[in-house]
Amino acid sequence: MRIIFATGQGGGHFQPLVPFARAAARAGHEVVVAAPGSARGMVERAGFAFHALGEPWDRAAKWAPVFNGNAPGAVHVVQELFIALDARAALPGMLALVHNERPDLIVRETTEFASCVASAHFNVPVVDVGPHLDAAIDTDAGLREIAAPALEQLGPFRLDAPVVTLSPFGDTDAVTRFRHPAGERVDESLIYVSFGSEIRSPDRFRETAYALADVPRRVLMTIGRHVDPDALGPLPANVRVERWVDQGEVMPHAAAMVGHGGSGGTLAALAAGVPIAFLPQFVDGPANAARVEALGAGIIATDVGDAVRRLLAYPSYRAAAERVASEIRGLPPVEDAVDLFSRSAGSAVR
Numbered sequence: 001m002r003i004i005f006a007t008g009q010g011g012g013h014f015q016p017l018v019p020f021a022r023a024a025a026r027a028g029h030e031v032v033v034a035a036p037g038s039a040r041g042m043v044e045r046a047g048f049a050f051h052a053l054g055e056p057w058d059r060a061a062k063w064a065p066v067f068n069g070n071a072p073g074a075v076h077v078v079q080e081l082f083i084a085l086d087a088r089a090a091l092p093g094m095l096a097l098v099h100n101e102r103p104d105l106i107v108r109e110t111t112e113f114a115s116c117v118a119s120a121h122f123n124v125p126v127v128d129v130g131p132h133l134d135a136a137i138d139t140d141a142g143l144r145e146i147a148a149p150a151l152e153q154l155g156p157f158r159l160d161a162p163v164v165t166l167s168p169f170g171d172t173d174a175v176t177r178f179r180h181p182a183g184e185r186v187d188e189s190l191i192y193v194s195f196g197s198e199i200r201s202p203d204r205f206r207e208t209a210y211a212l213a214d215v216p217r218r219v220l221m222t223i224g225r226h227v228d229p230d231a232l233g234p235l236p237a238n239v240r241v242e243r244w245v246d247q248g249e250v251m252p253h254a255a256a257m258v259g260h261g262g263s264g265g266t267l268a269a270l271a272a273g274v275p276i277a278f279l280p281q282f283v284d285g286p287a288n289a290a291r292v293e294a295l296g297a298g299i300i301a302t303d304v305g306d307a308v309r310r311l312l313a314y315p316s317y318r319a320a321a322e323r324v325a326s327e328i329r330g331l332p333p334v335e336d337a338v339d340l341f342s343r344s345a346g347s348a349v350r
Helices: 011-026 039-044 061-069 074-101 114-122 133-139 141-152 203-211 247-253 262-269 285-294 304-313 315-329 334-346
Strands: 001-008 030-036 049-053 105-109 127-129 163-167 191-195 218-222 239-241 255-261 277-278 298-300
Touching: 001 011, 001 074, 011 039, 011 262, 011 334, 030 039, 030 074, 039 191, 039 334, 049 074, 061 074, 061 285, 074 114, 074 133, 074 141, 074 298, 105 114, 105 334, 114 127, 114 141, 114 298, 127 334, 141 334, 163 277, 191 203, 203 218, 203 239, 203 304, 247 255, 247 262, 255 262, 255 304, 262 277, 262 285, 262 334, 277 285, 277 304, 298 304, 298 315, 304 315
Parallel strands: 001 030, 001 105, 030 049, 105 127, 127 163, 191 218, 191 255, 218 239, 255 277, 277 298
Antiparallel strands: none
């Protein structure tokens, strides 16, 4: 099969696709990732062929309220940002790609919408990958009802695809769950810090680094592409800064994580049995943090240094995270999703 994996530009949107794309490639299928041009480095580091789509020149300004604590609500985010802004800019490139490549299947994350129009235009079957920790969000009819009026402005569309996820969470039967491919634990030698890929100020990183200066572990902090490492200034000796790391390689060494509650990083930590100190941000961060804290696998921090020391001192947090990891290990392997892809592609009338 020839499969297009379609995603938005952020790591939280792309990373949930990666295990499924790798499974399809291992099975011998042709895989290409279609995403806004600014995602090229992220996609190519993951080892995939990349097709650049258009993106709006004023995206940073339009999205700024979402990332500065003044989120405008789900209707605005879906209709005005994900669709009227991002999908409209990506659509010409997506239509051209689907026309030229004639894929057998499109696999999209559920907040990428240009492929919804292209799939309807060219009658290509679709499978959705849910990027949210709460899988019910990705199967919610309400999300589709919000999206439909904005998609109608772009052309015929389809929002009827089966949904797969790597998350064990969410009260819904309308999703097929697969195992997050977390690695086996190697040691507990570091604290991993990640606040996602969208923060544009160095302040949060600098403050967190100094809060962890006396924690008896190495600290690995990723800052994304928007912050210049030099802007952080001198940092404690135990802190190492990188723009990006492969979380699958980091988690087997993590004693704890510090994060903003993003679905991808939170799930990666839990799948590896790593407890989390949360400084919740953005749209789903507070809800994800509250869920994990209620499970006993994390702390919503007021003092991040104190929270990390508690995670290290009390084994109950690691034990609670391990219980979630055990549940995840009981799910079918992600390779089984390739059979679902084949059935979906084969069911289309072309």
